[in-house]
Amino acid sequence: MGKVLNLILVAAAMSLLCWSCNGTGCTDNRSSIPLAGFYDWDSGQEVTLRGITIGGIGAPNDTLIKDDTNVSTVYLPFRHDRNETSFYFRYNDIETADSVAPADTITFCYTATPYLASEDCGVTYTYLINKVMHTSLLIDSIGIAPGDSLIDNIEMQRIKIYFSLQ
Amino acid sequence: MKRLMPFICRLPSHLLRVACLVAVLCLAAQAAEAQRRITPVSPDQPDNKVKTRDKAKPLPSDAPTELISRLAERMDQNGAVVLVDTLSGTEYIDTTLTRLPPYVYPRLYAVTVGVDLWDGVAYLFGQRYGGSAVQAELSLHNRFKPTIGFGMGAAKIHPDGATYTYYTSTSPYFLAGIKYNMLYNSDAAYQLTVGAMYGLSTFKYRTDGAVIPPGYWNTPEVLNIPERNATVGFVSFSLGVRVNLAGNLSAGWDFKLNVKAHNSTLPYGNPLYVPGYGKWNGSAAGAFSIYYTIPLNSPSSEALNDWKEKKSRYDKRKKAAENRRREYNQRGY
Numbered sequence: 001m002g003k004v005l006n007l008i009l010v011a012a013a014m015s016l017l018c019w020s021c022n023g024t025g026c027t028d029n030r031s032s033i034p035l036a037g038f039y040d041w042d043s044g045q046e047v048t049l050r051g052i053t054i055g056g057i058g059a060p061n062d063t064l065i066k067d068d069t070n071v072s073t074v075y076l077p078f079r080h081d082r083n084e085t086s087f088y089f090r091y092n093d094i095e096t097a098d099s100v101a102p103a104d105t106i107t108f109c110y111t112a113t114p115y116l117a118s119e120d121c122g123v124t125y126t127y128l129i130n131k132v133m134h135t136s137l138l139i140d141s142i143g144i145a146p147g148d149s150l151i152d153n154i155e156m157q158r159i160k161i162y163f164s165l166q
Numbered sequence: 167m168k169r170l171m172p173f174i175c176r177l178p179s180h181l182l183r184v185a186c187l188v189a190v191l192c193l194a195a196q197a198a199e200a201q202r203r204i205t206p207v208s209p210d211q212p213d214n215k216v217k218t219r220d221k222a223k224p225l226p227s228d229a230p231t232e233l234i235s236r237l238a239e240r241m242d243q244n245g246a247v248v249l250v251d252t253l254s255g256t257e258y259i260d261t262t263l264t265r266l267p268p269y270v271y272p273r274l275y276a277v278t279v280g281v282d283l284w285d286g287v288a289y290l291f292g293q294r295y296g297g298s299a300v301q302a303e304l305s306l307h308n309r310f311k312p313t314i315g316f317g318m319g320a321a322k323i324h325p326d327g328a329t330y331t332y333y334t335s336t337s338p339y340f341l342a343g344i345k346y347n348m349l350y351n352s353d354a355a356y357q358l359t360v361g362a363m364y365g366l367s368t369f370k371y372r373t374d375g376a377v378i379p380p381g382y383w384n385t386p387e388v389l390n391i392p393e394r395n396a397t398v399g400f401v402s403f404s405l406g407v408r409v410n411l412a413g414n415l416s417a418g419w420d421f422k423l424n425v426k427a428h429n430s431t432l433p434y435g436n437p438l439y440v441p442g443y444g445k446w447n448g449s450a451a452g453a454f455s456i457y458y459t460i461p462l463n464s465p466s467s468e469a470l471n472d473w474k475e476k477k478s479r480y481d482k483r484k485k486a487a488e489n490r491r492r493e494y495n496q497r498g499y
Binding site: 059080117 | 323376387
């Protein structure tokens with residue numbers, strides 16, 4: 001009888017072990033929003049741009065992403081209902097004759113795909129970046145590593161924007 | 167003696183003394199000769215033990231009863247049991263007890279069929295995914311159990327606070343592997359097993375009703391990911407106990423650790439549930455099964471008792487041999 005009891009106790013302990021391993025919550029980026037970082041072209045170091053305004057071209061009510069602030073990174077949300085999204089970067093600290101702050105624009109071309117990320121994070125889109133175009137007032141180049149061209153819900157900086165600040 | 171006495175009395179006293187001295191010396195020499203004939207006994211010398219064992223021969227199976235009755239038993243330093251005929255000095259190796267029969271149960275011992283009821287019980291507690299599998303295993307010596315299985319699984323998962331519902335359609339999976347009963351020479355009613363099984367699952371899954379929030383671009387959307395095929399292979403390591411309930415019925419609990427081995431390309435994301443494997447992000451699982459055993463070759467009760475008796479004697483003698491070896495080691499031989 002004692003042997004049976006021991007075996008049943010072992011079985012009960014094993015059963016308790018199985019009531020674990022559920023999800024730990026969505027710790028990732030729920031909406032697959034690409035994160036871009038700003039870098040100095042000459043030194044390769046991360047830089048903070050002062051007095052910059054960032055917004056999406058065609059955004060409803062001209063909503064801004066960043067409004068005349070100092071930033072070194074920015075989330076650039078892609079439109080999932082289109083295959084390309086454009087953003088403008090307005091440099092408010094640069095004085096011009098007509099008092100209109102100059103700006104650069106960046107256009108991302110991509111393929112959006114619906115994606116079941118996980119039970120906790122739910123459904124989102126992934127964006128496979130095919131092409132990037134930009135103007136070159138201050139922007140020198142945009143770097144996306146070949147392995148990082150797929151934007152998913154994992155929180156990491158996949159886009160590097162290099163500025164010529166001299 | 168009466169005739170000798172007058173003669174002895176007439177001898178000179180000095181001659182009598184010499185004669186007594188010679189007699190004492192002769193007795194002493196005889197005693198010394200007798201001691202030299204005794205074989206020195208030094209039982210603790212290992213060399214003597216090895217020689218004794220080498221000279222020993224197997225006890226004939228048809229040894230007469232009177233011979234067996236006068237056999238004395240001892241164990242040499244290596245643990246071998248040696249029987250010594252106390253009259254003739256002949257030594258025999260106890261071949262029947264120095265080697266224990268490896269198995270109680272025959273090679274083709276039984277076939278067992280089991281049904282996993284774990285997910286069925288979990289369903290009562292609100293789990294909305296899972297399935298059931300039927301497994302068949304062949305018991306070899308009650309030790310090795312090659313196992314195959316077939317199961318069906320499905321899922322309908324609507325996480326708390328989420329807008330989407332995930333579906334895995336009712337799909338099959340297959341299992342093949344082996345289990346090892348660690349209590350193979352004990353009572354077959356109690357088993358403690360470890361196992362490794364390979365599983366292959368082919369299924370379809372889809373997601374309905376996912377709401378994409380408006381976001382920065384104010385583009386809300388209700389998204390349905392259409393049904394996709396997937397194939398997932400996995401390895402399941404298990405630790406389980408099994409207890410006989412009544413007759414040929416047994417109940418078994420298993421704790422399983424699942425590891426994904428391979429999967430097909432999943433461009434629309436990973437499935438949340440894989441039949442046979444469980445939750446995609448989970449690795450631990452459980453099983454509660456009911457088994458029915460069909461005996462093929464059962465050992466007789468006499469054979470079981472005989473084996474138990476031999477095992478008991480073997481264990482005692484093994485322990486004695488170990489003690490003796492330990493004693494030898496302590497003495498520095």
